[in-house]
Amino acid sequence: MENDEILQNMLLELRRGVLSLAVLSQLSEEQYGYSLLKALSEQGMEIDQSTLYPLLRRLESQGLLQSDWRIVDEARPRRYYVISPQGKAVLAKLKKEWSTMAETMSEMLS
Amino acid sequence: MNLIDKYIAEVGKHLPRKNRADIEAEIRSTLEDMLEERTQGKGPADEATVMALLKEYGAPREVAATYKPHPYLIGPRMFPMFEMILRIVFAVVIGASFIGLGVNLSKVGLSGPEFASTVGEWFTGLLGGLIAAFGNIVLVFAILERTKVVDEFEKEIKDWDPKELQAEPDPDQIKRADAIATIIFTVLGLVVLNLYPNLFVIGFSNDGNWSTIPILTDVFFRFLPWINVMGLIQIAFNVFLLGQRDWKPITRILDIMIDLAGMVLAIIILRTPGVFAISSESLRALGITEAADTLARLFSVVPTIIIVIVVIATSVEVIKNLIQLLNVRAKSPYPVIK
Numbered sequence: 001m002e003n004d005e006i007l008q009n010m011l012l013e014l015r016r017g018v019l020s021l022a023v024l025s026q027l028s029e030e031q032y033g034y035s036l037l038k039a040l041s042e043q044g045m046e047i048d049q050s051t052l053y054p055l056l057r058r059l060e061s062q063g064l065l066q067s068d069w070r071i072v073d074e075a076r077p078r079r080y081y082v083i084s085p086q087g088k089a090v091l092a093k094l095k096k097e098w099s100t101m102a103e104t105m106s107e108m109l110s
Numbered sequence: 111m112n113l114i115d116k117y118i119a120e121v122g123k124h125l126p127r128k129n130r131a132d133i134e135a136e137i138r139s140t141l142e143d144m145l146e147e148r149t150q151g152k153g154p155a156d157e158a159t160v161m162a163l164l165k166e167y168g169a170p171r172e173v174a175a176t177y178k179p180h181p182y183l184i185g186p187r188m189f190p191m192f193e194m195i196l197r198i199v200f201a202v203v204i205g206a207s208f209i210g211l212g213v214n215l216s217k218v219g220l221s222g223p224e225f226a227s228t229v230g231e232w233f234t235g236l237l238g239g240l241i242a243a244f245g246n247i248v249l250v251f252a253i254l255e256r257t258k259v260v261d262e263f264e265k266e267i268k269d270w271d272p273k274e275l276q277a278e279p280d281p282d283q284i285k286r287a288d289a290i291a292t293i294i295f296t297v298l299g300l301v302v303l304n305l306y307p308n309l310f311v312i313g314f315s316n317d318g319n320w321s322t323i324p325i326l327t328d329v330f331f332r333f334l335p336w337i338n339v340m341g342l343i344q345i346a347f348n349v350f351l352l353g354q355r356d357w358k359p360i361t362r363i364l365d366i367m368i369d370l371a372g373m374v375l376a377i378i379i380l381r382t383p384g385v386f387a388i389s390s391e392s393l394r395a396l397g398i399t400e401a402a403d404t405l406a407r408l409f410s411v412v413p414t415i416i417i418v419i420v421v422i423a424t425s426v427e428v429i430k431n432l433i434q435l436l437n438v439r440a441k442s443p444y445p446v447i448k
Contacts, residue, residue, distance in 0.1 A: 053136060
């Protein structure tokens with residue numbers, strides 16, 4: 001395997017876990033898929049639709065998100081996602097874990 | 111139908127039926143959002159913009175694949191077991207095939223056109239056998255992967271206790287060697303029945319000419335699908351046992367049911383008239399005249415003898431299982447650690 005490919009795979013693995021956390025953190029207020037995608041990208045977290053939508057579905061099937069189809073401001077129907085109470089509990093724990101991990105890693109890497 | 115409709119229909123073809131409509135609606139809503147952003151609300155988008163958007167969104171098959179929960183046929187948890195069984199079965203198929211080759215070569219000799227054609231047939235038979243075996247194993251494991259069995263495997267691994275290493279042999283422990291032997295012999299039986307049915311012959315020398323008569327008739331081979339199903343169930347069950355540490359009531363009951371089903375099938379086959387080709391006519395055709403009737407009459411009791419043997423063997427297995435089953439139930443659910 002080329003070094004570049006190894007790097008790509010490792011980045012993919014690294015991002016996979018972080019993305020769930022990022023998505024959960026941005027859904028305290030309801031958003032539809034595309035607006036979430038843009039919100040994430042504006043904050044520097046680029047994500048493909050092909051990754052985001054299945055991820056949203058998975059988080060919903062795990063009970064961490066809720067969603068429903070709605071028409072807001074006379075636009076076309078969109079599916080709105082928002083974090084569930086269970087999702088909030090999980091997010092709080094994840095945040096804690098994340099800050100510990102981030103601290104540890106930045107110390108290790110400095 | 112515009113391009114977006116066509117694109118969504120194409121994605122839908124590869125989506126799981128259950129969520130298809132919902133996923134399609136979501137993709138449509140996203141595509142329309144993206145399009146609106148690109149045209150900045152200045153009327154409908156031109157074809158080039160739509161094409162660029164779809165190109166960016168990805169190939170329909172790829173997009174659909176991201177929604178599929180089960181992208182693998184045999185998962186990482188079952189794979190080591192799959193590999194092990196594959197090795198065993200391939201070894202058996204190759205072994206059986208060499209035995210078949212040896213038997214055939216002993217008849218045709220080691221030279222001449224018949225030798226070449228025998229080797230040729232052997233090779234294509236072996237190739238076909240390996241491919242068929244591979245297909246069947248994949249099938250069995252793909253089914254196991256999609257049942258609760260895979261969770262049972264996980265549980266066994268999670269429940270592993272170092273104390274097992276010093277435990278004394280107990281009657282509930284599953285003997286891996288038994289399960290492996292059953293798998294090997296079942297595979298062997300299926301391979302021979304399916305690929306080398308012509309091995310079931312009685313051969314004898316008649317005035318210096320080697321002649322053979324087949325033992326089994328087309329009537330028998332009409333049962334082959336049933337025998338195959340029974341064999342596959344037996345293999346699947348033993349593969350499952352390999353992943354288990356102890357016999358549990360449910361596995362014992364399954365074992366009893368499979369034993370009984372096998373016995374019933376055997377009895378049905380053996381009691382069907384005309385499954386064996388040995389009759390006074392077929393013997394006469396081979397030049398045995400005087401003894402034909404006697405031999406045929408002798409042979410006619412063979413099915414009955416086999417039935418008796420099968421019934422006795424099955425009963426022994428079933429009774430052994432029943433005794434253990436009743437013991438298991440009487441035992442406390444909390445084992446005493448010695």
